Amino acid sequence: SNRTEAPDLTPDRDDIYLVSVKDGETNKLETEGASKYALSFSPDGRFLAYIGDVEEGKWWQNARLWLASVDGSQPVRKLSQSFDYHLMAFSGSDTGGGNMMSPTWAPDGNTIYVQALHKGDVALMSFSPIGDAITVNQLIETHGIVGPYTFDKAHQKLAYVLGNQDGPGQLYVRDLNKGSDRQLTKLNQSWLRRKALGNIEEVWFDAKDGYELHGWILKPNGFDPSKQYPSILEIHGGPQTQYDRGFMHEFFFLAAAGYVVYWSNPRGGQGYGEAHCKAIYNNWGTVDYYDVMAWADYMREKSYIDPRRMGVTGGSYGGYMTNMIIGRAPDYFKAAVTQRSVSNFFSMWGSSDVNWQLQQSVGDNKPPHANLDKYWDQSPMKYINNAKTPTLVIHSEFDMRVAQEQGEQVFVALRKLGVDTEMVLFPGEPHGLSRDGRTDRRVQRLNHILRWFDKYLK
Template sequence: MDTVEEAYSIRLISEVKLGEKGLLHTETWIEGNEYKSSIYLNKRRITFGGKESLPTFNGEDLYYVLNGRTLVRQSPYGESKRLFTLGKIHKFVFHKDGILVIGEKKDKKEGHFVAKKLKYRFDGRGLLRTRMSLFLFDGKKVRTLVEGDFDVTDVATNGKRIVISATKENDDVGLSDVYEVEGNELRKITRGEGIVSAVAMNDDGQIAYLGHRKGKAPWAVKEVILPEEDKSYLCGNYCGNSVLTDLFDGAKEKLVFSRGEIVTTGQVGGKTNVYKISDNKVEQLTDGDMVVRNFDYLNGELVYVYTTPEKPSLMQYKGEIYDPNPLVRGLKPELVKGDIEGWAIIVDKNAPTILFIHGGPHTAYGYSYFIEFQFFAKHGFNVIYSNPRGSQGYGEDFAKACVGDWGGKDMEDILNFVKTVKEKYGLTGKIGVTGGSYGGFMTNWIITKTDMFSAAISERSISNLVSMCGTSDIGFWFNTIESGIDDPWKPENMDKLMKMSPIYYVKNVKTPTMLIHGEEDYRCPIEQAEQFFIALKMNGIDSELVRYKGDGHEHARRGKPNNMKDRLRRKLEWFNKYLR
């Protein structure tokens, strides 16, 4: 872990799938400036091109996606066959009439683009020239079942009945519903407004989804909901997983409905485990200081992939643990309990300390491996991080507690946590601060309010909540609801947004600050960093703006590998310069 190349040399288990032939899993790693992935059957590698994903068996045949675009069938006795290609394939499942596919058509990339709605571009996708649609491959050709100026986000079938989740009615603000596909028609199943993160169906045609019906509420706790039976269940404090990591496995929230059992993940504080719902009861299947990133469940058998602060990626199946990184072991953090939950990796009480602030704001830190935390600890820095008010995993009231008050009680929690850690461990060295997204907002904000930090690094940050309303893919509604206002363009609301913005107080900053941003970040556009950088320079503050071409908002988790390595190297140089 001494070099950035070593830090990013880990292998991650990114998918697992149980079937009659045993256990399929996909491993992802970085090679040069590329992400690579290959498929394993019962822990033996069976594909070697380095671009295979989404494996599943149907009878004797293995199906998988090549290069993210082509569906391949590999029979046990013949050559592999490329069945069809789309612009992108996100998911596929088997149906009596063929293979159902969520995908996007090939982007023609015309020279001009006409925006006609609020949501016309999206982080990680750019201008929305194509949308995620539902297709059916009947063995000969691909035809479109569901498409429009919205996204089909998930599909489930028992081979006969088909249900999807889609943003059909509230695409601008990203709300979604469950629909049944009946020929050329869609029948809406969900009532009200909310979010659908995953949908599942058992063999009897019962459906369940992961989400909520609380409208535009980024802080809302997700549940497992059976919409046709008017039942809902809570797994831990939050169904799904909002615990952050900078692992590049691309894990997504998942739901499995097998016979009368529903299996998903649930979060309590900084831990995420696997839960099962059956006979109207919720049962926790796993337990530990860990974060489950992926799982599958079939005929009473469970396989799950998890991370811990010490191990990047572990897979447990039938009582055995598979570790693709046997030589990697991170330093274990210590839990720091005060008014809030936090953690500390203390290498030396006289060493400099880096405070990390998470994004969201409704995500959380916890028991996951962080490449960056371990890298800085190995380079002689104490690493501290916490879950202030606004973090998910502690109940909805706690998650909502920062709404309308960004930089208020949440900042108090963070500063009190720093004070607690300093006293607990007798820290004497300088302290730096860093964070991304909302953590970047808080980094910018906190250095306008205190001079206690000797250096700051603000990533994919927010500096001006007003300009972000007109430039971010979600800012026009997200900033509004998070600020506790209704319309961002009313003069009095613009005034409130400005007074909640770090740029408004930039004259107070004395802290040397590096700003890091992806040039294709549409969530927190790079103009946010540009404004703060220019203001700092004009005020004589030592500052740098590092711009990464081709990277979006996920630049620290799934950016271009060479950019991620360069980023870590630059952060180390900045903190060495000002904290040593």
């Protein structure tokens, strides 16, 4: 509960209250941190584990695992202090929202299990706070996305869902004593066998300053290295998230149409440590822009990539970066699709449901009218006058995160400049249309993207 005098101005500030079942009496629990979620009591009821942010509005910080004593007799402990990864289950995928589980306790109360974003995986980690020492281990070492999980009563077996780039997910059981895993389901396998998905190559490459970055390349089925292919660069949203080793239907859809599709995790995202994420704090469109362009340069040098038929797309932050690219590198890509995109931080501050976080991460914690140059320097509209790239603008009318006006600014500017452009609006759809929208409109969105790229890259 947020019981400050102006909770609408401090929505990242939470306290935890205990309510007596007997008489309804409410008592505030002694805790630390900003926003708090995913609460879980210890088996003996003496402690409460929770996931929470360290400071308000600072997206670059890892969400941490905290431990508070219910009677307030012991100081609050930050169990994941030395673990430099974000405790969260949501990653960049179009298969729906993340399966974030509350911390799970071992029956003896000596170990707590949580999910974490970890270099392209959603991993299942264990934290054992014995005395002053805290032992951290990764429970499942197989690459992929660990979704819902549960232990048997004897704590001898673990049932869990694991997804990967070959399919949305399967149910497994692990024998904790033997460390062995057994797959229980083969859902969608007969359907997947009838599809020509293509092959994914995982790579690490260097940014312009030598920083190591992580990416993936999807080649269409029947790929012939002696030929040149049209390609599409995909840029994830957030930016505080990651592309992962989960199933991404959109990428396979585009590859099935004959495109090489490639994506990466530039600085500014989660999953690679706080320094990786903090790199663009109050400096969007700087090192992250150069990381994305370094990835495009890396691909452009491949003999099978046709440099005259390269496209770029992304949604939310990915749309922001797409807008940056068409203004700052107007001759690089032959076509672009910008989706639910950020274009002008000044106006977004007054129309977004996360304006307090924008103020922290873009404006040095000042509103735009008190720091105009800072907001404008990081806004794609500053560069839009250079744009030449034919661009499709996709937006949802009920987008509360990035309002419709953000896409309209790009569309109107491109029209005034004489750049070939269209705008597609989806009525009644939210910011997360690509993963949570109405099914027929999700299909329409994909067809619009393919239509635009086919027009200019085929």
